Amino acid sequence: MRKIAVGVFLMALATMAEAGYVRGLATCAEWSKARTVEAAGIAETSEAEAAAIYEAWLVGFLSGIAMQRDTEVLKGVDVSSIYLDVDEYCRDHPRDTTAQAGRDHMRELEERAGVIPKAVKK
Numbered sequence: 621m622r623k624i625a626v627g628v629f630l631m632a633l634a635t636m637a638e639a640g641y642v643r644g645l646a647t648c649a650e651w652s653k654a655r656t657v658e659a660a661g662i663a664e665t666s667e668a669e670a671a672a673i674y675e676a677w678l679v680g681f682l683s684g685i686a687m688q689r690d691t692e693v694l695k696g697v698d699v700s701s702i703y704l705d706v707d708e709y710c711r712d713h714p715r716d717t718t719a720q721a722g723r724d725h726m727r728e729l730e731e732r733a734g735v736i737p738k739a740v741k742k
Contacts, residue, residue: 646674646718648710655707674718675703681722693729 657667
């Protein structure tokens with residue numbers, strides 16, 4: 621019985637490590653709500669603060685990916701264009717996370733820069 625419990629525990633650890641844990645992760649629905657409130661200038665301080673936190677998190681997340689991949693695809697990219705791209709992604713995918721939106725945006729930047737082969741369009 622103990623061997624089974626240890627096996628299950630190790631499989632769970634492997635799954636968690638493969639899936640990865642991302643601190644500060646927001647859903648696209650949370651991103652969209654915070655960004656809409658911020659853009660409208662509505663006096664909801666908590667949502668405006670959330671938007672600023674989500675935006676800073678996203679830039680850090682993308683910068684971390686770029687550093688890990690040793691690429692400069694973010695060089696010269698206006699952060700507002702990143703936010704707008706993620707706004708669009710999140711409108712279309714409200715149940716996804718901002719990490720998924722960020723990875724999608726990074727892939728687009730890399731494709732434009734010729735760093736990775738263009739995705740096959742379906």
